[in-house]
Amino acid sequence: MIDNYNEIIEELKKIVKQKGLKYTEQREIVLSILLQANGHLTAEEIYNQIKKDYPDTNVGIATVYRALSFLEEVALIASINFGTDGKKYESNIKSHHDHLICTECGKIVEFVDEEIEKRQEKIAKANKFKITDHSMQLYGLCEVCQ
Incomplete structure (x- = not known):
């Protein structure tokens, strides 16, 4: 697992609090999947990973898209746009590339x-x-x- 995983989760909690939003486990799970991923993932791949790794968690695909949008907005993740084919996401913990x-x-x-x-x-x-x-x-x- 990533060395600064807990620091990044704490940063997410801090950002959510600053924005006056409720902290949700769903956002943390989506971020966690991207922090542990070896490559770039689509929303559907993240959703499928959640179903596999967190079978008891009730997270729908719409929730995944909302979480991704929020996490990108607060610069914890980045995306590559594939036009009509959608986006692929990665965490922002890697050095510039x-x-x-x-x-x-x-x-x-x-x-x-x-x-x-x-x-x-x-x-x-x-x-x-x-x-x-x-x-x-x-x-x-x-x-x-x-």
């Missing part, structure tokens, strides 16, 4: 390239711009789908 996304099978490859990072900073500086966050998603066909 970018994505290669196969438009055929949906495979996602995470990568870090220091040259690209330096170039972005150089471009921002040249334009007197301070980058606070960024996301790069490159779309194409993976080796299998080519």
Whole structure:
């Protein structure tokens, strides 16, 4: 399990309290699934994992979507949009990385390239711009789908 799992759950509790909302086990379960996931998951995959791991919990697919929307809004998770095919989600605990996304099978490859990072900073500086966050998603066909 993740080292700072409890810290992230405490952060969720703090955010919910600051917003004057009721803390729900459903949000914690959705976040927990993403914290433990090895890849990017769709809402349906999260829902199926909940049914498998928490069979006694009454969580519907609509609740999963609402929890994902909230968790993304408060920046505890991030998503990659696949247009009409929906979104895939991941927790925000990993260090910065970018994505290669196969438009055929949906495979996602995470990568870090220091040259690209330096170039972005150089471009921002040249334009007197301070980058606070960024996301790069490159779309194409993976080796299998080519």
